[in-house]
Amino acid sequence: MRTSRRTRLVALCLLAAGAARAQSPQEKRRDDILDEPEKAGARNPKTGGAHGAPAAAAAPSFGRVIHPALMATCKPCHAPGAPAGGSHLLFSGDPAADHHAVARFVNVHDAEASPVLAKVSGAAPHGGAAPWPATSAPYQKMLAWIRGGARLDAAATMLAPVTEPATPPVPASKRPPKAGVPSTAPESETAAPAPEVATPPAGEAPAVAVPATPVAPTFAATVHPLLMTSCAVCHRPGGPAAMTRLLLSGDAVKDEAVARGLVDEQTPERSLLVTKASGEMHGGGPVLPAGDARIEIIVAWVRGLAPPPTASAVGPVTTSAPTVAAPPPSATPAHAGPPGLGGPGALALPLGFMLDGRFSLDYERRQFTGSPFADGSVNALRSYHHFLFLSRDAAGDPCGLAIEVLTLQFWEAHCRIAPLPPPLRLSVAGGKIVVPFGADPLYHQNYGGLGGFDQPVLPVIWAIEGAAAHLVVERGPLVVTDDLFVVRGFALPHADSILNLQSGFSSEDATKLGFGNRVGAAWMFASAWYSAYYNPLGFGRRLYMQALDVTIWRPRGVPVLGHFSAGAGFLRADVSGGGPGVGGVGYDYYDFADYLQLRYYPVDWLYIQYRSGIRTFDNRRGIVLDKTRLTDADASTHNFAVVARHRGLTVGLYYFINLEMVDEIPNDLFRLSVVYEF
Numbered sequence: 001m002r003t004s005r006r007t008r009l010v011a012l013c014l015l016a017a018g019a020a021r022a023q024s025p026q027e028k029r030r031d032d033i034l035d036e037p038e039k040a041g042a043r044n045p046k047t048g049g050a051h052g053a054p055a056a057a058a059a060p061s062f063g064r065v066i067h068p069a070l071m072a073t074c075k076p077c078h079a080p081g082a083p084a085g086g087s088h089l090l091f092s093g094d095p096a097a098d099h100h101a102v103a104r105f106v107n108v109h110d111a112e113a114s115p116v117l118a119k120v121s122g123a124a125p126h127g128g129a130a131p132w133p134a135t136s137a138p139y140q141k142m143l144a145w146i147r148g149g150a151r152l153d154a155a156a157t158m159l160a161p162v163t164e165p166a167t168p169p170v171p172a173s174k175r176p177p178k179a180g181v182p183s184t185a186p187e188s189e190t191a192a193p194a195p196e197v198a199t200p201p202a203g204e205a206p207a208v209a210v211p212a213t214p215v216a217p218t219f220a221a222t223v224h225p226l227l228m229t230s231c232a233v234c235h236r237p238g239g240p241a242a243m244t245r246l247l248l249s250g251d252a253v254k255d256e257a258v259a260r261g262l263v264d265e266q267t268p269e270r271s272l273l274v275t276k277a278s279g280e281m282h283g284g285g286p287v288l289p290a291g292d293a294r295i296e297i298i299v300a301w302v303r304g305l306a307p308p309p310t311a312s313a314v315g316p317v318t319t320s321a322p323t324v325a326a327p328p329p330s331a332t333p334a335h336a337g338p339p340g341l342g343g344p345g346a347l348a349l350p351l352g353f354m355l356d357g358r359f360s361l362d363y364e365r366r367q368f369t370g371s372p373f374a375d376g377s378v379n380a381l382r383s384y385h386h387f388l389f390l391s392r393d394a395a396g397d398p399c400g401l402a403i404e405v406l407t408l409q410f411w412e413a414h415c416r417i418a419p420l421p422p423p424l425r426l427s428v429a430g431g432k433i434v435v436p437f438g439a440d441p442l443y444h445q446n447y448g449g450l451g452g453f454d455q456p457v458l459p460v461i462w463a464i465e466g467a468a469a470h471l472v473v474e475r476g477p478l479v480v481t482d483d484l485f486v487v488r489g490f491a492l493p494h495a496d497s498i499l500n501l502q503s504g505f506s507s508e509d510a511t512k513l514g515f516g517n518r519v520g521a522a523w524m525f526a527s528a529w530y531s532a533y534y535n536p537l538g539f540g541r542r543l544y545m546q547a548l549d550v551t552i553w554r555p556r557g558v559p560v561l562g563h564f565s566a567g568a569g570f571l572r573a574d575v576s577g578g579g580p581g582v583g584g585v586g587y588d589y590y591d592f593a594d595y596l597q598l599r600y601y602p603v604d605w606l607y608i609q610y611r612s613g614i615r616t617f618d619n620r621r622g623i624v625l626d627k628t629r630l631t632d633a634d635a636s637t638h639n640f641a642v643v644a645r646h647r648g649l650t651v652g653l654y655y656f657i658n659l660e661m662v663d664e665i666p667n668d669l670f671r672l673s674v675v676y677e678f
Contacts, residue, residue: 070098366669415429435464529547608642
């Protein structure tokens with residue numbers, strides 16, 4: 001029996017020696033580094049090896065393989081202040097501290113049953129879905145690391161990773177095993193991109209152990225999952241932030257080209273991608289507040305930018321991030337899109353769901369003209385925002401949904417249609433959709449000089465049953481979008497009725513369909529939209545409504561102008577047609593409204609606003625205003641405001657001067673508004 005064992009051992013040694021002779025110098029150097037933990041144990045009787053207990057099987061290095069993979073995939077959410085900041089697993093970036101954190105979720109006696117593996121593979125409920133399926137290389141590497149004892153590398157073995165040879169190395173599973181060392185999971189692929197240093201030429205002395213040099217995160221492995229988690233819920237075709245320059249498709253190569261258009265390599269921390277995420281002039285609020293570790297990841301990526309990859313050279317990149325896409329051109333108008341959906345404290349729920357919300361409390365002085373504290377003015381407390389948003393865009397799933405759960409103001413399901421030849425992107429949505437009309441289609445329309453819940457022209461929230469398709473075409477810095485939609489439209493109760501655009505919708509059992517199209521274009525800091533809508537109203541009458549909107553958003557790098565933004569637009573809704581005595585000259589009518597908005601940002605967290613606009617109804621002469629048909633509904637508004645934003649908190653002082661064109665009434669307004677988003 002002893003002779004037989006000795007014979008087998010000698011044969012294994014000879015086989016291993018022959019394999020070592022066949023290896024290239026680079027492969028040998030790589031194996032030496034991977035074997036360091038075992039060799040260190042052999043030299044130290046207290047940790048095992050030839051002079052102590054038997055050494056454990058070789059396992060992937062925590063510092064060079066496992067920790068970089070956790071940083072790339074898990075830390076964007078599992079960090080203080082991040083979406084999973086309330087969970088029991090938090091990462092700091094320090095290998096020793098993070099090893100201690102993850103060690104509580106491994107089972108070295110039954111590696112496959114480790115809670116951390118169940119989470120990343122989707123076997124257990126996980127808000128981040130399944131970034132590492134059980135068949136993936138990162139999963140297999142972590143499994144091998146746990147089987148090897150889930151050890152933290154000795155300080156002397158925390159080496160900078162070695163550059164792979166130009167030709168692919170032979171996977172460890174296909175190499176002859178070393179004597180007495182069982183083979184582990186393949187090491188030919190790195191679990192996550194990591195800093196690299198060149199291997200020494202053959203014949204030179206082996207490199208000494210040196211600390212890994214910090215290198216900028218890669219977009220595909222680190223920044224892209226972060227953007228998909230924090231931004232893609234809104235920034236997808238047909239999504240609530242439906243007109244932005246940040247359009248996330250789920251393809252890392254395409255999305256990197258989009259993201260690069262929003263960065264400033266000279267001053268990375270002032271990149272639009274960073275300032276928007278921090279809440280500056282961003283309708284979604286501060287999704288990555290200042291000081292958040294994820295902001296530092298984006299800044300580090302911008303600092304280390306290389307020439308952008310091309311899809312033809314690199315090819316499509318498959319990621320484990322949600323494969324939703326996001327909206328189109330230009331910077332999002334402030335307060336556009338849902339109030340939440342990706343706020344700084346959004347709650348991660350099982351099965352990939354996210355929960356966030358927006359709530360407000362407003363103190364107002366009403367019923368005055370001029371001074372808000374004049375005799376006769378009254379106090380009022382209002383809450384215009386009390387919303388909870390439930391959304392889901394799971395990894396690997398091209399479809400998702402978004403619901404306002406408290407009032408069901410809107411709900412929609414959306415899917416990305418693929419594949420389409422580049423540069424085309426298409427998505428569809430259905431449900432109680434937010435109608436894509438105008439520059440900011442949720443409840444912050446500015447037509448008539450008023451916004452939000454003060455809006456008297458269009459519905460405060462124009463969300464109605466229907467379906468929409470959203471097409472995006474990108475050509476470098478130019479982005480063009482087209483939104484086609486069909487919805488439950490308006491209807492007239494009588495042939496000679498004056499249409500109310502806020503509430504005059506057709507009944508559900510006698511639906512009149514409305515058809516619309518919105519075309520948008522964005523180039524650098526400027527964007528424009530043209531919206532058209534047609535709706536048969538009954539009684540042979542019809543509605544044709546159109547709007548034009550233009551915005552210019554803080555041109556970075558331009559002295560003085562970089563502190564300003566501007567927006568302007570108008571809307572005209574024409575009702576025509578009908579039988580004798582109803583339609584035609586003297587009976588057809590139209591509504592008109594416009595706006596001009598200017599903002600000055602002395603600092604990034606504070607802006608001063610002036611907005612004005614006129615609104616007129618039931619006009620029958622001219623293009624804008626029929627002075628023969630004026631009532632107290634025809635008016636103009638001038639709004640002055642000072643607004644500050646920090647993380648999820650927004651505080652604003654607003655003063656509205658409402659000027660009726662006839663029959664002035666005391667309806668000026670002073671408002672102190674406090675809004676919290678999470």
